[in-house]
Amino acid sequence: MVERMSVEIERLYEVFGRVPRPLKVEGCAHCVAPDEDRPLLEGPVRGLSVDVLRRYATDALILWGDVPELRYFLPRLLELAADNEFDWPDPEIVFSKLGRGRWTEWDDDERAVISTFLTRWWETKAGDDCPWPDIGTVLCSLGLTGIGLVPFLDRWERLESTGAILNLHEFVTTGVTWRTTGPELRNPFWEKEVTGYRDIVAWLADGRALAAVEEAFLTETREEMLALLDETHSLLAG
Template identity: 80%
Template structure:
């Protein structure tokens, strides 16, 4: 992924490289040791390891540090979380901190860099036949940032690759619980009262996803893909 997103990753480092290095990252006195921030501030942010950043990635904006510190570490946090390098915290937790930090109110260059990174991350994952983290985790992570998901869902709806077809099949057959009262997204990190959650449910139920599958079926020639599309169609029409 790093090669396919190199421009967007460098964009983050360039823009957020203007954020001053914190003198200290204050944390909850009961939860964070007085010198626990020292490894975070040694050397360039680009060189911080997963082990050094893991606890901060979990506690940032909750028990450890504020938005200025988070903006300083952001390029490395997103770079690692996008490929689930942390193992813990999950990418949903790390990307969700963008929403907590109200990134849509940051400066124009910062917002543009974050948006470019999120958009490119989705583009690389939605067409990836072996997406990791899986496409449901990626979609939830994006939703938790507060970004408008409609363009991302529209991009998925093109179903222009076997990866996009496989990912949609996996999502609707394993990542969604289909109930009489309506579908429920299975990822436990989803916040069900948000516009992002409602946008995904609407996409699955108002005919857009179904139309995308039907159009892809007409254009597809591979037997395996036709089978996946047929199973996806069945799930969407329950």
């Protein structure tokens, strides 16, 4: 994945490379040792390993550091999380730091480069035959940044690739609980009050996803894809 997003990753490093290196990353006195930030501040941020960043990636903006430090480490955090390099924390936790840090209020160039990165990440995963992390994780990670997901769903509903069909089938069969009151998203990291959660539920429930599947039936000829579309359609139609 990194190779497919090399341009977007380089832009992250370029823009956030202007953020000065912190002199110290202060943490909760009861939770973070006085010198625990030392490995974080040794060498270039691009070279920080998963092992060095794991604790910070988990506790940033909660027990350790504030927004200035997050902005400094952000390119490496997003690069690793988008490729699911951490065994912990999960991508949802790392991407949620953007929402917690209110990134949509940052400088214009920072917002622009993050937005481009998120869009490209979605494009690479939604069309992938076997994305890792899975598409439900990607959707939740994007939603927890605080942005609306309608543009991402609009792109997905074109179902213009095998991967898009496979991922939609996977999502509606394993990522959604279909209740009489409407669909509920299963990923435990979701916060139901975020805009992205509401966007997905509405998309699944109001006929847009169903119409996309019906449109795909008109051009699809492969039996295995037609079978997946049929099962997807049955769930969406209720």
